[in-house]
Amino acid sequence: MELTAAATNYDQRSRERWGRKESGEVTTHKDMTTDRAADVSAVGSADVGVLDHAVRSALTGPHAHFAERRGRVLRYPRDVSVFGDFPEDPTPQDWADAAELYGPGADLPVSGDLPSPPPGWAVSMNIPGVQMVGTNVWGAADAEAVVLTRADVPEMLALVGRTRPGPFLTRTIELGTYLGIRRGGELVAMAGERLHPVGWTEISAVCTDEAFRGQGLGTRLVLAVAAGIRARGEIPFLHTAAANVTAIRLYEELGFVLRRTLTFGGIRIP
Numbered sequence: 001m002e003l004t005a006a007a008t009n010y011d012q013r014s015r016e017r018w019g020r021k022e023s024g025e026v027t028t029h030k031d032m033t034t035d036r037a038a039d040v041s042a043v044g045s046a047d048v049g050v051l052d053h054a055v056r057s058a059l060t061g062p063h064a065h066f067a068e069r070r071g072r073v074l075r076y077p078r079d080v081s082v083f084g085d086f087p088e089d090p091t092p093q094d095w096a097d098a099a100e101l102y103g104p105g106a107d108l109p110v111s112g113d114l115p116s117p118p119p120g121w122a123v124s125m126n127i128p129g130v131q132m133v134g135t136n137v138w139g140a141a142d143a144e145a146v147v148l149t150r151a152d153v154p155e156m157l158a159l160v161g162r163t164r165p166g167p168f169l170t171r172t173i174e175l176g177t178y179l180g181i182r183r184g185g186e187l188v189a190m191a192g193e194r195l196h197p198v199g200w201t202e203i204s205a206v207c208t209d210e211a212f213r214g215q216g217l218g219t220r221l222v223l224a225v226a227a228g229i230r231a232r233g234e235i236p237f238l239h240t241a242a243a244n245v246t247a248i249r250l251y252e253e254l255g256f257v258l259r260r261t262l263t264f265g266g267i268r269i270p
Helices: 003-022 029-039 048-059 092-102 150-163 217-231 245-254
Strands: 068-070 073-075 107-112 122-133 178-183 186-193 200-208 235-241 257-268
Touching (some): 048 107, 048 200, 068 092, 073 092, 092 107, 122 245, 150 186, 178 217, 186 217
Parallel strands (some): 200 235
Antiparallel strands (some): 122 257
């Protein structure tokens, strides 16, 4: 499948998904995996090397319609994601482009190795992390998981605020499919898709309300999201903080394996 066609089909499926819910029809995860079964792409053996620059691969591929760019510096819109891509070998022009793209006082996101900032710039965040791949994770559809849409964003933001799984903004839902589990009508657990480098999709925003932990809801949702990713011929992967040993252990039990360590960094623009 041509890359541009893949991106177009991906965006079209997103619009159709939101349309079903906004018209009053609740879409279950089982519905979505059934829809996707006929949409398996030609990505039979994804290039794992793109994960070294996952944000760049996403913003120049399936997520190209989100990309904001100055020279070699890329970013998502501010209300979609905090992530961006900055060259590993920055030139003075790259630093100037970053300052123009992000603006004074903003944090330039950097994944991987932190470059030495120029005078006046300062490292604002330096969190060791890990990248894990689910090459042998096939997932499992979940009948209780429902597809979340724009109408659910206020509840999703509230759940993220209580559980703090990582950045989730007002338009993050546009990056991919997000699934949730409700109890008594209340959203109590969710997980979804974030970065989308060619042939791969990142699982993110995995969180469960404290009152409902210990029931395996997060595990079920990770597997459900993975099943949807596999149904379109892609491979799931994820990131987490290196210090989050509980999450790493859980992901290893599900079949994810460590691929690399990296730094989630930020450099404050003067």
